[in-house]
Amino acid sequence: MKNQKKKVKTSDNKVVKLKNGIESKNLMHATKLRTLLIVTILIFIFLIGRIGFIQFVQGNSLKEKAYQQQTINQIISPKRGNIYDSTGKALAIGAQVDTITINPTKIIKNNDADTKDYKEKVAKGLAEIFELNYEEILKKVTSDSQVETIIKKVEQEKVDQLKQWMEENKISIGINIDEDTKRYYPYSTVASNVIGFCGSDNQGLSGIEAKWESVLTGTPGKIVSSKGSDQQEIPNAEETYISAENGSDLTLTIDLHIQSIVEKYLKQAVEDNKCSRGGNVIAMNPQTGDIIAMASYPDYDLNSPYTPNSTLAETYDSLTAEKKSEALYKMWSNKSVAETYEPGSTFKVITASVALEENITTSDKAGDFYCKGYEEFEDVVGSSIKIKCWRKEPHGVQTLRQALCNSCNPAFMQLGKRIGSTTLYRYYQAFGLFNSTNSGLYGEQNSIFQNLDNIGPVELATMSFGQRLNVTPLQMATAISCVANDGILMKPRIVKEITNTDTGTVTEVSTTPIRQVLSKQTSEKVKSMMESVVTNGSGRHAAVSGYSIGGKTGTSEPTQANAHEGYVASYVAISPIEDTQIVLLLTLYDPQGENGHQGGQVAGPVVSQMLSEILPYLGVPSDEDSSSNSNSNNYITVPDVRNKTVAEADKILKATGFNTKVYVDGDANTLLVEDQTPKPGSTLPKNSIIVLYGQGNSISTSVTVPDLKGMNASEATDVLKSQNLNINIEGSGIVITQDYAKDEQVQEGTIIKVTLKQTLTDAH
Numbered sequence: 001m002k003n004q005k006k007k008v009k010t011s012d013n014k015v016v017k018l019k020n021g022i023e024s025k026n027l028m029h030a031t032k033l034r035t036l037l038i039v040t041i042l043i044f045i046f047l048i049g050r051i052g053f054i055q056f057v058q059g060n061s062l063k064e065k066a067y068q069q070q071t072i073n074q075i076i077s078p079k080r081g082n083i084y085d086s087t088g089k090a091l092a093i094g095a096q097v098d099t100i101t102i103n104p105t106k107i108i109k110n111n112d113a114d115t116k117d118y119k120e121k122v123a124k125g126l127a128e129i130f131e132l133n134y135e136e137i138l139k140k141v142t143s144d145s146q147v148e149t150i151i152k153k154v155e156q157e158k159v160d161q162l163k164q165w166m167e168e169n170k171i172s173i174g175i176n177i178d179e180d181t182k183r184y185y186p187y188s189t190v191a192s193n194v195i196g197f198c199g200s201d202n203q204g205l206s207g208i209e210a211k212w213e214s215v216l217t218g219t220p221g222k223i224v225s226s227k228g229s230d231q232q233e234i235p236n237a238e239e240t241y242i243s244a245e246n247g248s249d250l251t252l253t254i255d256l257h258i259q260s261i262v263e264k265y266l267k268q269a270v271e272d273n274k275c276s277r278g279g280n281v282i283a284m285n286p287q288t289g290d291i292i293a294m295a296s297y298p299d300y301d302l303n304s305p306y307t308p309n310s311t312l313a314e315t316y317d318s319l320t321a322e323k324k325s326e327a328l329y330k331m332w333s334n335k336s337v338a339e340t341y342e343p344g345s346t347f348k349v350i351t352a353s354v355a356l357e358e359n360i361t362t363s364d365k366a367g368d369f370y371c372k373g374y375e376e377f378e379d380v381v382g383s384s385i386k387i388k389c390w391r392k393e394p395h396g397v398q399t400l401r402q403a404l405c406n407s408c409n410p411a412f413m414q415l416g417k418r419i420g421s422t423t424l425y426r427y428y429q430a431f432g433l434f435n436s437t438n439s440g441l442y443g444e445q446n447s448i449f450q451n452l453d454n455i456g457p458v459e460l461a462t463m464s465f466g467q468r469l470n471v472t473p474l475q476m477a478t479a480i481s482c483v484a485n486d487g488i489l490m491k492p493r494i495v496k497e498i499t500n501t502d503t504g505t506v507t508e509v510s511t512t513p514i515r516q517v518l519s520k521q522t523s524e525k526v527k528s529m530m531e532s533v534v535t536n537g538s539g540r541h542a543a544v545s546g547y548s549i550g551g552k553t554g555t556s557e558p559t560q561a562n563a564h565e566g567y568v569a570s571y572v573a574i575s576p577i578e579d580t581q582i583v584l585l586l587t588l589y590d591p592q593g594e595n596g597h598q599g600g601q602v603a604g605p606v607v608s609q610m611l612s613e614i615l616p617y618l619g620v621p622s623d624e625d626s627s628s629n630s631n632s633n634n635y636i637t638v639p640d641v642r643n644k645t646v647a648e649a650d651k652i653l654k655a656t657g658f659n660t661k662v663y664v665d666g667d668a669n670t671l672l673v674e675d676q677t678p679k680p681g682s683t684l685p686k687n688s689i690i691v692l693y694g695q696g697n698s699i700s701t702s703v704t705v706p707d708l709k710g711m712n713a714s715e716a717t718d719v720l721k722s723q724n725l726n727i728n729i730e731g732s733g734i735v736i737t738q739d740y741a742k743d744e745q746v747q748e749g750t751i752i753k754v755t756l757k758q759t760l761t762d763a764h
Helices: 032-058 059-070 114-130 134-141 155-170 206-213 213-217 258-272 310-316 321-332 345-357 400-406 411-421 421-430 457-464 473-484 520-536 560-565 604-618 646-656 713-722
Strands: 071-076 090-104 147-152 177-182 220-225 238-240 247-250 278-283 289-295 370-371 374-378 384-388 396-398 488-490 497-499 506-508 513-516 550-556 568-575 580-589 635-637 659-663 675-679 683-685 690-694 702-704 724-729 735-739 746-747 753-756
Touching: 032 384, 090 114, 090 155, 114 155, 134 147, 134 384, 147 177, 147 713, 155 177, 155 278, 177 497, 206 213, 206 497, 238 568, 258 278, 258 289, 258 659, 278 473, 310 321, 345 411, 345 421, 345 473, 345 520, 345 550, 370 400, 370 411, 374 457, 384 411, 396 400, 400 411, 400 520, 411 421, 421 457, 421 488, 473 488, 473 520, 473 568, 473 580, 497 724, 520 550, 520 568, 550 604, 568 604, 580 604, 604 735, 604 753, 646 659, 646 675, 646 690, 646 746, 683 724, 713 724, 713 753
Parallel strands: 659 690, 724 753
Antiparallel strands: 071 220, 090 147, 090 177, 220 238, 247 497, 278 289, 278 580, 370 396, 374 384, 488 513, 497 506, 550 568, 568 580, 635 683, 675 690, 702 746, 735 753
């Protein structure tokens, strides 16, 4: 055949070549096979790498996501700790409120149309009950989230309204009412700048609330349960309960009664003296460092901290948003620690203490200083500078005691030169004036002193009497407390105890002695000189009848660059001189009233008012015979006429020498006296008024206390008598203090104690 291959005979050692090659379409080309093999290997390597990446790199996060998808975590909020004063009165507590949340995935019906209507109905109801924006609530109700918060800190009235609405609309699931707490401050403005406040999430934003946040807040707990692929909770699944650790309670060193006293008179002083930048006051126990009262004015309401106080409200609406924020922060700040000031002549106590401790002088060395009305210095460019005394007429020859009593600037400039800047700075360090006191108060700042290398003759002169240096009021009060405490510097303490509310364990924050700065002998000498300032010197307006008071006035003038800030008037007092139990520092910023700006005239009488109430409360014994007033023939003791008939009581009192005012409904001959004002045993001048209340007549009538300052005894007596009030007079001259503040409401017949002093020109 034509195409038949011919058979070829060959030998065994020869290769036979066919004329036609073999072709096959079923065999894969070798190159393609190799490519396929490589691709397969690469894919396998990629898959192995991906598995490794998921397992070892993303393993933990994916495991956490799976856990979150399979579990339901319900947070248990801890109870925030309360804040108490030193006597156990609550200053900050948690009031029971509720938080309203929803589970959008549970707010459903059988079909999409019904579900849509149902969600709209729920959103409308929630928005109306809680007065919220409907569109925002609808967005939450229709979301895919497991939980959405509708509103926090809901009062019980609104919760009851919600429960009634849910019952009426037969809604049992999807809307949750969770117990929560709302911070509440029972005394509103009292110690507001010290205590601070919390935000809507109960987190401290200012004051003690912020500074001690970690102690007060506690640790949240939770309930962990399982859910299925449909994202619904699995019935009867095992739950894990992790209990919350409640926050601890704080007991402060603040005494609410003393705090109320100083706030009352601070407010009065700021308003009477038109202090444009307010004022602050600190009361400390020098033996322990305890801050028993601390106040700034103007203050604010802790229950509505974002509402401007009356002072800020005058300009608040005209401010920009940024300035409004700054103004609020300023309103919340605690002047005692958050602002510095030039202490002025109160600082002379420190300079005198250093001089006595270093044996540079003695307290009563005759002719030790000479005041010619000024001291003259040469500045850095060689010009002559005169730094004057506060008084136009020179003080002449003086001892250190007299110089302190006269608050003589030239004498202390001479003393500062003798001491030297290096020694002064060493003692400033020892007094703690270069460091924050670390008191535990929020926003505490540090002092501002020039570098020692920059102290020349002028700088040395001015700082010797407390100017051109800046300290916080708390630093100043702490240094004076050191002088009053036998020379031992104590760390200020604001928190006294921490109570674990879960276990009841009480941890005391111990008092902390820092160092011995002065000898006891030096301390006693300085306290004696401070007493002379009150009995014979420029600080006599702070005297309190029956008590030994030591004091020092202070008036610092602003620098030219800060002239708009005005003068700072201050007064620091200690009492009693032996075994001192209180140091009181009052600072008034930019006083512009009729009394001027000098510390003795402006701040001294206010300190007297405060101490006249604080010292008896502290149980400090008076060295005055309590019956001194009764030695006069014009004073008589009020008899006890309670449980006698009204007519009989009226007759007895008039026979004794008193006038009467009677509240009785019915027959005065048969009804008995249920109460009387003043109380039996009080000592009053003749013709004073006694108010009687018959059976069924409660003591409800009150009158407004008038402002008696500047009146003589006769004028004050007449004004009080016109208001059916009684008077108790101490001293002679004009009224400088009264124990009930002007405009205070008291019962008819109340005894108003006034202190009179002769007028004098005061120093700073």
